[in-house]
Structures are given as C-alpha cells and as structure tokens.
Amino acid sequence: MGRWEPNAQSRLRQAAMDLYAEYGFDQTTVAEIAERAGLTERTFFRHFTDKREVLFAGSERLQEMLVESVAGSSRPAGLDAVADAFERAAEHYFPPVEYSRQRQTVIDANPALQEREIAKLHRVAAALTEVLRARGLDDPAAALAAEAGVAAFKVAFARWVSDPAGGALADHLRESFIGLRALLAPARLGS
Amino acid sequence: MGRWEPNAQSRLRQAAMDLYAEYGFDQTTVAEIAERAGLTERTFFRHFTDKREVLFAGSERLQEMLVESVAGSSRPAGLDAVADAFERAAEHYFPPVEYSRQRQTVIDANPALQEREIAKLHRVAAALTEVLRARGLDDPAAALAAEAGVAAFKVAFARWVSDPAGGALADHLRESFIGLRALLAPARLGS
DNA sequence: GGGTCTGATGTCAGCGACTGACATCGGTCG
DNA sequence: CGACCGATGTCAGTCGCTGACATCAGACCC
Known part of the structure; x- marks a missing residue:
C-alpha cells in the first residue's frame, strides 16, 4: 500500500513521541516528525488531524x-x-x-x-x-x-x-x- | 491611556462576538476582528492570548x-x-x-x-x-x-x-x- | 509651557500549523 | 500488459501567533 515502507502511521507516531519526549511538544515541528519518519509534512496531516492528535489517536x-x-x-x-x-x-x-x-x-x-x-x-x-x-x-x-x-x-x-x-x-x-x-x-x- | 478611543479590550470582544456570530468562528480572521475594532492584529494578541480566549476571558x-x-x-x-x-x-x-x-x-x-x-x-x-x-x-x-x-x-x-x-x-x-x-x-x- | 517618562499601540518580518489542488508512484486486478 | 486506485509527494497559500523595534498620547515634573 505505502509508497515505500509500511506502517506509516505508527512510524509517525513513534517519531512524534520521541521528539516530544526529547525536545518538548512546542519545540517539535511537524516537518521534523515527518522527516524522522521518512515522510512528508503533508502525509502527517493525512494520518492525524493535528499535531496534538498523535498522542490521542x-x-x-x-x-x-x-x-x-x-x-x-x-x-x-x-x-x-x-x-x-x-x-x-x-x-x-x-x-x-x-x-x-x-x-x-x-x-x-x-x-x-x-x-x-x-x-x-x-x-x-x-x-x-x-x-x-x-x-x-x-x-x-x-x-x-x-x-x-x-x-x-x-x-x-x-x-x-x-x-x-x-x-x-x-x-x-x-x-x-x-x-x-x-x-x-x-x-x-x-x- | 489608549492611543485613540478607550475600551480597546471590550471593543475587540464585541467585534469578535459579532463576527463569530455572523460568519462563524473559523470563517473569522483575527485581522478582521481587529479592523472592526479599529485596531491592529498585534493589539488583539496583547489583550487575548489566542483567538478562542475572547469568549472565555x-x-x-x-x-x-x-x-x-x-x-x-x-x-x-x-x-x-x-x-x-x-x-x-x-x-x-x-x-x-x-x-x-x-x-x-x-x-x-x-x-x-x-x-x-x-x-x-x-x-x-x-x-x-x-x-x-x-x-x-x-x-x-x-x-x-x-x-x-x-x-x-x-x-x-x-x-x-x-x-x-x-x-x-x-x-x-x-x-x-x-x-x-x-x-x-x-x-x-x-x- | 516644555521636557520626560511610561504604557498602549503600530509596523514589520518571520515561523509554523494546516489546507487545497494536482502530480506521481506502487501495487492490484482483469 | 494496461487500467485503476490508494497512498504519498509537491507546491502554493492562508492564517494564527510572536519578537523586536518604532511611535504616539497622556501623566508627571519642573
């Protein structure tokens, strides 16, 4: 299904968690999350309605x-x-x-x-x-x-x-x- | 105190309420609120921490x-x-x-x-x-x-x-x- | 009255969240 | 092998929000 690796959503979640935990929520940008997950900012917003929702999905x-x-x-x-x-x-x-x-x-x-x-x-x-x-x-x-x-x-x-x-x-x-x-x-x- | 008219804060609140009620919250921009109140967007954020807070101050x-x-x-x-x-x-x-x-x-x-x-x-x-x-x-x-x-x-x-x-x-x-x-x-x- | 000081406002530049429109790729199915 | 489809990429743009600095009106002082 995915363009490259599978599990895009969980990769994004993991990347977000790591960055939030290390640098804090505000200091983390969606672009950074996406990059760490090997995806694009746009794709992040296709999986989560907003930056906060990653933690509540x-x-x-x-x-x-x-x-x-x-x-x-x-x-x-x-x-x-x-x-x-x-x-x-x-x-x-x-x-x-x-x-x-x-x-x-x-x-x-x-x-x-x-x-x-x-x-x-x-x-x-x-x-x-x-x-x-x-x-x-x-x-x-x-x-x-x-x-x-x-x-x-x-x-x-x-x-x-x-x-x-x-x-x-x-x-x-x-x-x-x-x-x-x-x-x-x-x-x-x-x- | 104010540069021109007094009651900047309540003017902003009133303007926001009017616009929110008429066009909806999402369809209203902070710049529009400020303009209707005869002020600047920057000034809005000096009186209210964010766009939602107008309704809860x-x-x-x-x-x-x-x-x-x-x-x-x-x-x-x-x-x-x-x-x-x-x-x-x-x-x-x-x-x-x-x-x-x-x-x-x-x-x-x-x-x-x-x-x-x-x-x-x-x-x-x-x-x-x-x-x-x-x-x-x-x-x-x-x-x-x-x-x-x-x-x-x-x-x-x-x-x-x-x-x-x-x-x-x-x-x-x-x-x-x-x-x-x-x-x-x-x-x-x-x- | 004029000078100064202060608080509220204006101006400007910029970041980052979020969105819409459209292109593109990978795999699926016939 | 070609049509198809879903997930991803690309691009451009809007808007919320902030920091830094300039400016103005009134208060206070002399």
Whole structure:
C-alpha cells in the first residue's frame, strides 16, 4: 500500500513521541516528525488531524470498547458495569507502562495537550452516560455513574504510570473502584 | 491611556462576538476582528492570548469569586457551600442572557471552542476541590462536591440560555441544586 | 509651557500549523 | 500488459501567533 515502507502511521507516531519526549511538544515541528519518519509534512496531516492528535489517536477505540462493554454487560446499568468495562479494557487496550508514562510526561508539560486530554475524557464520560441511559438508567444517575467511573479511571491511571512496583493497570482500577464504591455506597448510583 | 478611543479590550470582544456570530468562528480572521475594532492584529494578541480566549476571558474572575465565596462561606465545606457560591456569582458576574445565548451558540458550533470550555470548567472544579480540601473536607468528598456542583451549574446554565420564559439564572441554579441534593442526599457530600 | 517618562499601540518580518489542488508512484486486478 | 486506485509527494497559500523595534498620547515634573 505505502509508497515505500509500511506502517506509516505508527512510524509517525513513534517519531512524534520521541521528539516530544526529547525536545518538548512546542519545540517539535511537524516537518521534523515527518522527516524522522521518512515522510512528508503533508502525509502527517493525512494520518492525524493535528499535531496534538498523535498522542490521542486510539482514544476513540477505547471509547468504543467501553461503550460496547457496558452495552453488553451482564450487570445492571450502573457503576459496576462501568467498572467492569474499564477493567476489561485495561487488559486489551492499553500500551505498555513505559509508553504511557512517557506520553503522560509530555502531556503534563503542555497546557494545550492537557486541554485535549480533558476533552477526550469528557467525551468518554458522555458516551458512557448515553449507554447507561439507553440501558434504562435515569438521567442524573447515568451521568453520575459515568463521571464517577471516569474519575476512578483517572486516579487508577495516574497511579499506574507512577507506580514503582509496576502493578498492573487492572489492579489499580480494582482498588480505585473499591474506594469509590465505599464512598458512594449509600447513594446507590445504579450499582 | 489608549492611543485613540478607550475600551480597546471590550471593543475587540464585541467585534469578535459579532463576527463569530455572523460568519462563524473559523470563517473569522483575527485581522478582521481587529479592523472592526479599529485596531491592529498585534493589539488583539496583547489583550487575548489566542483567538478562542475572547469568549472565555473573565472565567478566571468567576473562578476567583467562587473560590472566595466557598472559602468565606458560613456553611460547612460541602455541596451547600458550592451551591451558595454559584448562586451568589449568578447575581454579580454573569452577562445578560442574550449575550450568553449568542456566545453559547458560537461555542456549540465549534469543537475547538468546546474543548476550551470544558477545560475552563475543569479548572473551576479543580479550584473548588482545592478550597473544600483546604477547609477540611477529605479528598474524594471534596472532588465529588466540586464536580457535582459544576455539573449542576452546567445544567442550570444550559436551561437559563434556552429558557423562553426568561427565568433568572439564580432560579435555575436553585432548581438544579435542589434536584442534585435530592439525588445525592444519602451520600452526604459534605453538605 | 516644555521636557520626560511610561504604557498602549503600530509596523514589520518571520515561523509554523494546516489546507487545497494536482502530480506521481506502487501495487492490484482483469 | 494496461487500467485503476490508494497512498504519498509537491507546491502554493492562508492564517494564527510572536519578537523586536518604532511611535504616539497622556501623566508627571519642573
């Protein structure tokens, strides 16, 4: 398919990650990324809608997985279904810790990237809210379960990438959701 | 102070709003905004960090008001203090409905602006979480009270700008928080 | 009143993100 | 072997945004 080497997209992503990590996001130009990947600036923009998106491509896939998982969950629509979905995704979706760690370091150093990250997580929460409602949970409860689930995921993810013991993401997720459930038990967010 | 007419900043904001509303955000160039305001492109960027920020300048002020309000609230740190803060801000901060409505229409039509809006609200939630913790609320409860408060505000704001009856924002806020409290009563989020 | 100082604005040059239009190459299929 | 198609290259251009420096209006001082 490609004109020369295959995997243009992943080569671009790798090149971008390397340069972002070494010189910072702002100090890296798209032309440099493309050159390192042996491609053209124009081609970069055919694979990624913008310079930031390199770090977030794939989040749509995660969102789809979560939505499908909640939609087909054996548990009733609620926090437990969301927790299950995240734990399942943890095993099939996420890249190795080192990559995630490096990626997070880059994001944490740049406001524009944080903006994009927050927006992506917001979309995930919105999508989860939608499925939960579709499965019969009423409106505010669905939103709360979704937002709380995403919040628990944020915590688990942050602990995962900064865990010196190298614990699995799934384990951090379980802990995080246990803490959340303990806190919210009396509210019964559809769980 | 100004070279010619005063109020350069508000003239720029007005010009931007008019053009964004009439032609859309992407179709409006900064040079056009500046020209309509009788100023230069360079001057625009001295008043606003970027083209999007025109629509969000002032959100820092809102955030400060909320934080101060919660910090000095007579109520215990929790949802009620947050609710009070929003209701007080509703009376002293927000522009007329027509302006807010027009602004929201522009934002809703553009993903980049939505990203910025979400990020701003996220910062507000983070700041509120911080005050609540400073006032002694424990960590997850503080975050939940802040996020829930912001969520209630979102709902109230959306209803306010789309309310044909022209109800006051403060009234929508009260209703929204009543609904939230009813839902969360058993959880006791510090309220 | 005139000189000076300061803050806001103008001017200019330039970088880099992003896009549209069109050419070109590699592989596929008939 | 030739038509076809999808991915890439090439080119030119727009626009957001910035740094450096000049300039102007008003405030302050004498």
